[in-house]
Amino acid sequence: MGNISFLTGDSSSEPQSIEESLYQLENSSVLFKDAWLKNPPDLMRAGKVSSKAMENLDHIVNEIMRARDTQMAQETYSGSIFKDQLNINRGLMLGSVTLIQQQTMINNGPGNGALPSAGAPITLEKLLNKIKHRHHQSANFRIQDGKHISVINVDKPNKTPDSIVEFDVLEFCEHCNNLTPHLQNA
Numbered sequence: 527m528g529n530i531s532f533l534t535g536d537s538s539s540e541p542q543s544i545e546e547s548l549y550q551l552e553n554s555s556v557l558f559k560d561a562w563l564k565n566p567p568d569l570m571r572a573g574k575v576s577s578k579a580m581e582n583l584d585h586i587v588n589e590i591m592r593a594r595d596t597q598m599a600q601e602t603y604s605g606s607i608f609k610d611q612l613n614i615n616r617g618l619m620l621g622s623v624t625l626i627q628q629q630t631m632i633n634n635g636p637g638n639g640a641l642p643s644a645g646a647p648i649t650l651e652k653l654l655n656k657i658k659h660r661h662h663q664s665a666n667f668r669i670q671d672g673k674h675i676s677v678i679n680v681d682k683p684n685k686t687p688d689s690i691v692e693f694d695v696l697e698f699c700e701h702c703n704n705l706t707p708h709l710q711n712a
Contacts, residue, residue, distance in 0.1 A: 533581040544706055547582040548699050554579035555695040562637065569596060579695075586702055587654050593709040594651070608708035616701055617653040617693035618645030625687050627677040632664055639666025639677030641690055647692070650701060653657045656680045656691045673697075 542550075554575045594612065596654040597603035620627075620641045627642045634640070648656070657678065664679040677692040 542585060544586055544709065545703070547585040547589075548703050548706070551579055551582040551586065552696060552699045554582065554700070559669055559672075559674050583657060586658050589709065590702065590705065591654055591658065606708065608705065610632055611701070611708065612651035612654075613649050613688055613706045614701065615647040616650040616698060617648050617656075617691055619648045619652070619656065619689050619691045620645040621689045623679075623687050623690050628661070628664060628687050628690060631666055631677060631690055633678065636664065636666065639668050639675070639692070641677070641692055645690075645692065650705075651700075653691065656689065659683075659688070660691075 537569055558572055558575045558579065560577060561568040589606060590612075593608070594603065597606065603609050618641060620643060623642070630642065657681075659680050660678040663679045666677045668675050668677065674695045675692055676695050677689055677690065680688045682688045
């Protein structure tokens with residue numbers, strides 16, 4: 527009958543690919559929205575899905591940034607499709623925020639995450655850096671027009687407030703899926 531490990535959940539010892547992490551993040555976003563939009567919301571499922579989503583998000587960010595750094599070191603980054611893709615706007619950021627603004631974003635309650643005022647567009651590369659340096663205990667979200675928008679607080683290296691960033695999770699996944707063929711040059 528062949529290998530049916532995909533049906534039984536047996537895991538391999540190989541590290542997860544970026545493609546698999548993107549697939550899992552996409553699925554997590556859909557499951558999260560479904561759990562959140564139930565009446566009443568299924569908070570337990572939403573929490574479990576969210577936790578796994580963040581692991582996948584971290585893996586995606588690390589793989590793309592590692593590929594960027596490798597291509598820069600090999601001097602193949604400048605003028606590449608990969609660099610062009612990283613320079614496409616993929617989120618919004620409000621910079622120079624205060625701790626009060628960051629806390630207010632969280633205190634607005636789950637599902638009410640938003641920038642305190644209009645943000646400026648940021649490139650995928652800048653978004654990846656912001657995700658990498660996010661305050662891990664300080665995030666929120668909203669469901670808007672059927673989209674799952676993630677909102678994160680970002681701190682400076684000295685742990686003082688830097689910014690608040692938001693992005694559409696499924697748009698992020700789609701963009702990164704388009705980018706993955708160009709990681710191979712790293």
